[in-house]
Amino acid sequence: MTQSAPPPSDGNPFAQQPATGAPGTPQPATGAPAAPQPVDGNPYAQQPGAALPPPPAPFAPAPAPAPARGNVALGVVVAVVVALVTAGVYGGIVGATDYEIGYAAVGVGFLIGFAAGKVGGSNPALPVVSALLSLGAVYLGQLIGIAIIGSDELDVSAASLFTEHFNWLTDGWSETADAMTFLFLAIGAFAAFSGAKKAAL
Template identity: 55%
Template sequence: MSQPVPPPSGNPFAGAQYAPAPPPAPVRDNVGLGLATAVVVALIAGGVYGAIAGSIEREIGWAAVGVGFLVGFATGKVGGRNTVLPVVSIICSLVAVYLGQLLSVAMIAADLTNASVTEILVEDFDLVTSAWNESKDAMTFLFFALAGIAAFSGAKKAGE
């Protein structure tokens, strides 16, 4: 029985066939779609945040973080690495948390007055904003900060 003869280079793998390396992942750089995603996700997340806060009649810090991270992550995943998207994510998440807080104030007012939330938001929006303005405290701004930080980090992480 004869032994196989190694190739002349001395490398036993010199003649082996390997599959080619996969092509690199396509670059996601769709700023327009990322911006649209930021707005849509912010509106949905803000509504959910407001509904939760209004139904339990208090704000929740981790929910604000969730709003920010969700907005940022979705924006980065869809829009890619563009440097504008983390900043837009911050702005949209701050607006989402603010709108959510206004919705929670309107829900609480609707419970107290036996009116619909829509009626209060449409007809008494100035009262809703003044009630929010009177009820804001340091925690309100902490929730804004947490949402902004989560949005920025979510957008950066998803855009990688």
Template identity: 55%
Template sequence: MTQPPHIPDGNPYAKQPQQPPQQPQYGYPQQQPYAPFPQQQGMQGMQGGFHPVPPPAPARGNAGLGILAGFVAMLVIAGAYGGLVGAIEREIGYAAVAVGVVVGFVAGKVGGNNPVVLVVSPILSLVGVYLGQLLGESVIGSKVLPFSVPELLFQHFDWVHEAWKTDSDAMTFLFFALAAIASFGATKRASA
């Protein structure tokens, strides 16, 4: 039985004879084969589809950071909702749902699939709808009363809250429920 010429003495792990280095052609130095990733250096001769390891995914799942991001989003979207309510002088159900969706999406995207984030984001959306409605009442009141919106909110909050209670009806609380449900759903979808 004869051995293949590339396996000396029947040992496949034996050192192969070195070939003399090739001389540069036309005075240019010889270039190494292109390897786009550093971990592929020296792996060109391997068979079987070498794939580089993907970089780790960004850190997600931090409940505290998710709640903080949801809180900031709640303040921003509550301001927009309150400005809209004050401008048209009535509540809009879709805008209340949008408060819940934005708060839930941001909290879920940053906080990940954490049960604390799933519970806190609907609460934040309820607070956001409430703050937006109070801001809307302040904008409406500033059109009638000789006070600015910040004065009504911070110096005469009791008036604003009393006006909100007077204007509240079943639809107001339906908007709260829809915002909380939308926030919970958006948090689950964003954290998946």
């Protein structure tokens, strides 16, 4: 004998009857869709029809490498420019004071070495090149100083002495050179060597 469903209370025989579940099973609230239940008992399993999680973000790009230091050729070029500039300054000091100043020779050498090491890096040739450039810069500065002093005595321009009578300047340097002259050359070279080492650290 079959038992028929109770007629709907509003008289509509086609109205949807509420589903009866097992005793003790909570029923979803009216109007809210029922959440699909996992079939294997795993509440974290992917449900059919659910949206896939977004793909993981790509790895962040590696930071750009720091600009490389160690351009030896550029370091030498910069050192040559600094040597020419400091030679002119040193020569102006010698010509204005009529004295060779040791601190000025140290400054010439250190600036040359520091510039070479800062731009060229830690190449072992740069301190040696810097020391040689410092010797040339201090020597050139002394010649410029002699040209300035001689221009006042001979009533000619220092540039004229330098370009037209350069042999006079070298002869004058040889006659006036003493132990202090060579000491200043050595001090400048040592300062250049040290400056290049320190700047490359």
